[in-house]
Amino acid sequence: MNTSKASLTRSPGVPGSAARWLLGKAGGGIFVLWAVATAIFFGIRMIPGDPAQAIMGGPGSQASAEALAAARAQYGLDQPLYVQYFGQLWRLATGDLGTSYSLKIPVSQVLAELLPPTLILAGLGLLVAWVMALVLAVISTRSGPVGSAVASGLEIVSSAVPHFWLASVLIMVFSTALGWLPPVSTSTPAGLVLPVVTLALPLAGFLGQVMRDTMATAQRSAFALSARARGESEIGVLLRHSLRHAALPGIALSGWAFGSLLSGAVVVESIFARPGLGRSLLSAVTARDIPLVTGVALVSAGAYVVIMALSDLGERLADPRIGPS
Amino acid sequence: MNAVVPLLRVEDLDVSFGGTSVVRGVSFTVSPGECLAVVGESGSGKSVTAKSLLGLAGPGSLVRTTTLDVAGVDARNLSQRGWRALRGKQVGFILQDALTSLDPLRTVGKEIDDALRLHSSGSGSQRAARVIELLEAVGLDDPVRRASQRSGELSGGMRQRALIAAAIALDPVLIVADEPTTALDATIAASVMSLLGDLRATGSGMLLISHDLAAVASVADSIAVMQAGQIVERGTRDQILQNPQHPYTRSLLAAVPAGKPRFTRLSPTGDAGMDGVASVARPARTQPPATAPAPDVLPVLRARGLYKSFPMAKSAALPAVRGVGFELLPGHTLGVVGESGSGKTTTARMVLELVTPDAGDVELFGEPWSTVSEAGRRSRRSSLGAIYQDPLSSFDPRLSTSSLLADALSFGATRNPRKYTTEVAELLAMVGLEPGVAMRNPATLSGGQRQRLAIARALAPKPRVLICDEPVSALDVSVQAQILDLLDDLQQRLGLSYLFISHDLSVIRHMSDDVLVMRAGEVLESGKTESVFSDPQHHYTRSLLASAPSLPGSHRAQEGP
Secondary structure, three states: OOOOHHHHOOOOOOHHHHHHHHHHHHHHHHHHHHHHHHHHHHHHOOOOOOHHHHHOOOOOOOOOHHHHHHHHHHOOOOOOHHHHHHHHHHHHHOOOOOEOOOOOOEHHHHHHHHHHHHHHHHHHHHHHHHHHHHHHHHHHHHOHHHHHHHHHHHHHHHHHOOHHHHHHHHHHHHHHHOOOOOOOOOOOHHHHHHHHHHHHHHHHHHHHHHHHHHHHHHHOOHHHHHHHHOOOOHHHHHHHHHHHHHHHHHHHHHHHHHHHHHHHHHHHHHHOOOOOHHHHHHHHHHOOOHHHHHHHHHHHHHHHHHHHHHHHHHHHHHOOOOOOO | OOOOOOOEEEEEEEEEEOOEEEEEEEEEEEOOOOEEEEEOOOOOOHHHHHHHOOOOOOOOEEEEOOEEEEOOEEOOOOOHHHHHHHEOOOEEEEOOOHHHOOOOOOEHHHHHHHHHHHOOOOOHHHHHHHHHHHHHHOOOOOHHHHHOOEHHHOOHHHHHHHHHHHHOOOOOOEEEEEOOOOOOOHHHHHHHHHHHHHHHHOOOEEEEEEOOHHHHOOOOOEEEEEEOOEEEEEEEHHHHHHOOOOHHHHHHHHHOOOOOOOOOOOOOOOOOOOOOOOOOOOOOOOOOOOOOOOOOOOOOEEEEEEEEOOOOOOOOOOOOEEEEEEEEOOOOEEEEEOOOOOOHHHHHHHHOOOOOOOEEEEEEOOEEOOOOOHHHHHOOHHHEEEEOOOHHHHOOOOOOHHHHHHHHHOOOOOOOHHHHHHHHHHHHHHOOOOHHHHHOOHHHOOHHHHHHHHHHHHHOOOOOEEEEEOOOOOOOHHHHHHHHHHHHHHHHHHOOEEEEEEOOHHHHHHHOOEEEEEEOOEEEEEEEHHHHHHOOOOHHHHHHHHHOOOOOOOOOOOOOO
16 A cells, blocks of 8 residues: 555655765765774685795795795784784875785785776677677566576576686687687787677676666556557567666676686686786785785775776665665 | 448457457447447456557467458558557557556656647647646646656656547547556546546547446446456446346446445345356345444444554655544444555555554553553454465465464464364355365466455454555556455344444445545544535545446435535
């Protein structure tokens, strides 16, 4: 009967509540960054081995005991753990990410080089996943039970496929056999196609399942029937009503999806030999390059926080029923 | 040229879904300025008939007809494009379920504008002006603001008005309205009906679909009664209402509670066939409990000065319930009538002590009830039962009927029905359900059967007081009649007292000995039902009475000045 009483009194666009929302997001973000920095700091010390060894060129180096001690003193590794921890937090808070052990250049400089390619890869992956999911959803709702079953099967298979396997198959088919696309990532647009598709396909299957359900519900709803009774065509019902309803869960999941794309980038960048955060993270962990690992993790976490906030904002803009909470 | 070309002519309409025939041989015509009402209970095929007229019977349907002329167009083999030209432009369709028929993500203005845009009527600014004009025409205040709001920000009545605005945007020659007032409060329903009556006066033809003869009586010129996919009787409104021929029409008329005194039977005796229910032996009618109870009779339930506010609700500038008090005498029914948001349900919850009052107290059988601890109440909880509007959502979906009843019979100790076979059978018989229902899942039962089961469960712990919160609001008039009769029977047989809550004045008037009229959390008026309704003191009670649908043929005391 009296549905959504609360929304009757909703007052959109109250400046105070928008500021409060932003403040809440910023506070949450800072907490996440602190938690990541702390987890990295202690976590990386659990890996066996001596960081000073890493500074001096890795386990293979024949550094003398004096040289190792000097490196420890230079990087503060001889201090008590809590001094190191708070010193690290303070440096991070003031924006000093330190110098990479293995590359011997400031971490901020490394990140400035590596962040853009990864963001481009993940962003394109999300976009392509969205397009594929929507196309699948539309096809399956428009083409009866058989089309729906086929689309549903495709979605389940693609969302279950692991990135490394998918990447190998795509390289074998499109590079080795057909020769259409380069097997390693190059700076040309063609070089981006396979990495992006590898990242996008599993996500598209996942998003597609959620969107198809919502879209089918919207197609059967009373408001869709009302629109048809006003003379709306099937395409019109889809574009003006159902598509928007289907997009809602997709928007809500996009923040999470972007996070999964960042972790997927570790695998994809390594396989396609593409420069980026993911591949550097892998080599930095192997080399026990603490500042670089910390920097990459913090920047990834920061990107994740921003994307989550954007997806939350997008959800609010797309669905007027969600008030400022 | 003919004297009158009908706007709508249907002959021999058959609709089936996957081989199951739901409409058989239906024929009717609607002339300009005429209003034809098609009346029947749910499942009679009336909604499918209406949708078939616009080619919207839905996927999997097979529609056959010898004649289908809609607004001068032969619609038998129409293309999708042809249908779209008719929909909205020639025929305005007001669908069932006003609450969900607007897209919650789009503004009301856009939804109405769609009708104009789709039939390319005017420029953007012309259309915007027309939208405002339409919202004003259907009686919405502040139309400019309404146009920018979404359905979630509008009440049920406003949503229905906005839908009507969209349906009449292009001045269609024919309006089809499917249950336009179901789920609306009585005063709002009355104003929507009078709005539809005004539209007809402009010369449009109208096809009105309803389960309630009383609801259509004020606007229909002629009535067709549908049962099981066929029209069983048709005639002018006065013929049908005053001199019904078919037994089904008579049962529909008898089911309308308006103007039927207390304890008048509403459903046919031995109601087998109406709801697939075995007839139950009914005790001889006895007189209602003494009209003037002896002064020493102790009320079973007494509430004094109940207050409750919900600080979480942003709209709660006023408490949900303010200073409500009443007495319920043994074997009596106290009716509580008011529109949604009047505080009826909150009052019921305080009586059940599901919500603790902020102030005031409730006494049960003369002993403190709301002021003692839950441990002090527990042993007495079995004397207080409750039934609700939506019984299915109050049943655990994993339990069969007999497990539900075993759960209630054992006070929650076991759900194993084997120990309670006799008791379960007795309860089912008491509420007129067949023994076979015991093994079924409640989700497979009809609406009437579910409410019977809810009553059986409420009766399991042998309560003396039953709180009935809108128990018939979701039911068709004919099923409602059976449930009301059942409640009457049980009251007489078991000496139950009812606190009966409803927004429907006719139901309250038929069921209650005493009545409380509530609005905005307050009791406006209370007293003996007949004295309150024959001589209402408060203007709100008078407006409720004026808007309650009634059958013109039935004679009842005057409806106030």
